[in-house]
Amino acid sequence: MTPAARLQSAIEILDAVIAAAAAQGAPADRILADWARGNRYAGSKDRRAIRDLVYAAIRTCGPIPASGRAAMLLLAQRDPQLAALFDGSAHAPAPIGSNEVAAQPGIAPAWLEERLAASGISGDEAAALLARAPLDIRVNRLQADPAALVLPVEAESLPVPGALRLPAGTMVEQWPAFAQGLIEVQDAGSQLACLAAGPQAGETVIDLCAGAGGKTLALAAAMGNQGTLIACDTDRRRLGQLAPRAERAGAQIAHTLLLDPGREAEALADWQGKADLVLVDAPCSGTGTWRRNPESRWRLTPRELERLTALQARLLDIAAALVKPGGRLVYVTCSLLDEEGAGQAAAFLGRNSAFEATRPDVPLGMPRGPGLRLTPHHDGTDGFFIACLARA
Numbered sequence: 094m095t096p097a098a099r100l101q102s103a104i105e106i107l108d109a110v111i112a113a114a115a116a117q118g119a120p121a122d123r124i125l126a127d128w129a130r131g132n133r134y135a136g137s138k139d140r141r142a143i144r145d146l147v148y149a150a151i152r153t154c155g156p157i158p159a160s161g162r163a164a165m166l167l168l169a170q171r172d173p174q175l176a177a178l179f180d181g182s183a184h185a186p187a188p189i190g191s192n193e194v195a196a197q198p199g200i201a202p203a204w205l206e207e208r209l210a211a212s213g214i215s216g217d218e219a220a221a222l223l224a225r226a227p228l229d230i231r232v233n234r235l236q237a238d239p240a241a242l243v244l245p246v247e248a249e250s251l252p253v254p255g256a257l258r259l260p261a262g263t264m265v266e267q268w269p270a271f272a273q274g275l276i277e278v279q280d281a282g283s284q285l286a287c288l289a290a291g292p293q294a295g296e297t298v299i300d301l302c303a304g305a306g307g308k309t310l311a312l313a314a315a316m317g318n319q320g321t322l323i324a325c326d327t328d329r330r331r332l333g334q335l336a337p338r339a340e341r342a343g344a345q346i347a348h349t350l351l352l353d354p355g356r357e358a359e360a361l362a363d364w365q366g367k368a369d370l371v372l373v374d375a376p377c378s379g380t381g382t383w384r385r386n387p388e389s390r391w392r393l394t395p396r397e398l399e400r401l402t403a404l405q406a407r408l409l410d411i412a413a414a415l416v417k418p419g420g421r422l423v424y425v426t427c428s429l430l431d432e433e434g435a436g437q438a439a440a441f442l443g444r445n446s447a448f449e450a451t452r453p454d455v456p457l458g459m460p461r462g463p464g465l466r467l468t469p470h471h472d473g474t475d476g477f478f479i480a481c482l483a484r485a
C-alpha cells in the first residue's frame with residue numbers, strides 16, 4: 094500500500110471507531126483486527142502503519158471527532174508530510190479544503206477534563222494518561238522463583254516484588270514461560286493493589302468483582318495456595334475464563350461464584366461476617382487505563398459515571414457485611430476521578446463507623462483522601478485508587 098492509501102484506510106477505520114464509541118460498539122482493537130481480516134492485501138507493515146495512525150489520532154483528539162477525516166486533519170496540522178498525502182490521487186484522501194475544520198485536540202471531552210482537574214489530574218499528569226503503556230508481567234511464585242527465572246528478553250525490575258517490565262508489544266503469550274504459567278501479564282499497579290490487600294496464607298478471602306481473575310490469581314499466589322479464595326462476578330463469560338487460567342497458574346484455592354445483579358447478598362449469605370479480606374475491584378470509568386484504551390474516553394457519559402458511582406457504593410456496602418470483626422475491606426478502582434476513589438471511600442467511612450482507613454505499606458503511590466493513588470505520571474503504572482478499610 095502507498096502511504097496515502099494507508100492514510101485513507103486509517104480515516105475509514107477511524108470513522109468506524111467513532112461510530113462504535115457513540116453506540117457503545119466494538120473497541121478500536123477489534124475494529125482494526127476486523128479490518129485486517131477483510132483486507133488481506135494489507136501486509137504486516139501496512140497494518141502496523143495504519144494502526145499507529147489510528148491510535149495517534151485517537152490519542153490527539155480530546156472530544157469525540159466529527160469524522161475520521163477531521164481527526165486525521167488534526168494530525169496533519171502538526172505533520173507537513175502527512176498533510177502532503179491528502180493529494181486526491183488513486184486511493185488517497187481528497188485534498189484538504191480551505192474551509193475544512195480539524196478535530197479538537199485535548200485530553201478528553203471537556204466535561205471529563207474538568208472532573209479530572211477537580212481530582213488533581215491536569216498538566217503532565219493528564220498528558221501521561223494518553224502515553225503508550227509498557228507491558229508488565231508478574232512472576233507467578235506458585236510455579237517460579239523470580240531470582241531463577243530466565244526470560245527471552247531482558248526485563249526491568251520494578252519496585253513491586255515479582256513485577257517486571259518489558260517493551261510494549263513483547264509477544265509474551267508466545268513464550269513457553271507463559272504457557273507453563275510461570276508469568277502472568279498484569280500491570281504493576283494491579284499487582285500493587287494485591288500487595289496492599291496483604292492476603293495471608295490460611296485466610297478467607299472474597300474477590301467480589303473478580304472478572305477473569307487477574308487479581309484472584311495474584312491473591313492465590315500471595316496466599317501460597319493456602320486458605321479459601323472465592324472469586325465472584327456477575328459476568329458469566331469473564332468469570333468462566335478464571336478456571337483455565339487458574340489451572341495454568343497452579344492456583345488451586347480459587348473457586349468461582351456467579352452473582353445475580355441486584356441479588357449479590359443472597360448468593361453470599363453463607364459468607365456474611367466470615368471474610369478476613371474482601372477485595373472490591375469495582376467496575377469504574379477506567380480513566381486510569383486510557384493508555385491502553387484511549388478511545389474509551391469517548392464512551393463515558395456523565396450518566397454512565399453516575400451509574401458506576403452508585404454501583405460502587407452498593408458493592409462497598411455488600412462487601413462490608415462480609416468482613417469479619419478484625420478483617421479488612423480493600424477498595425480498588427482503575428479510575429483517577431475522586432468521585433470513584435477518595436470521595437467514594439470517604440462516603441463509605443461516613444456511613445460505616447465500624448471501619449477505619451489504614452495506610453498500606455507499599456512502595457508506590459501518593460496519599461489521596463483515605464487511600465492511595467497511583468498515576469501513570471507519578472508511578473509509571475496505570476492509574477489506580479486503593480483504600481484499605483479495617484473493621485474494628
Ligand SMILES: C[S@@+](CC[C@H](N)C(=O)[O-])C[C@H]1O[C@@H](n2cnc3c(N)ncnc32)[C@H](O)[C@@H]1O
Binds near residue numbers: 306309326331357
Ligand atoms: C475492574 S473489573 C474487575 C477486574 C478483575 N478484578 C481483574 O483483576 O482482572 C470489575 C468487574 O466487576 C464486575 N461487576 C459488575 N457489577 C458487579 C456486581 N454487581 N457484582 C459483582 N461484580 C460486578 C464486572 O463484571 C467486572 O468484571
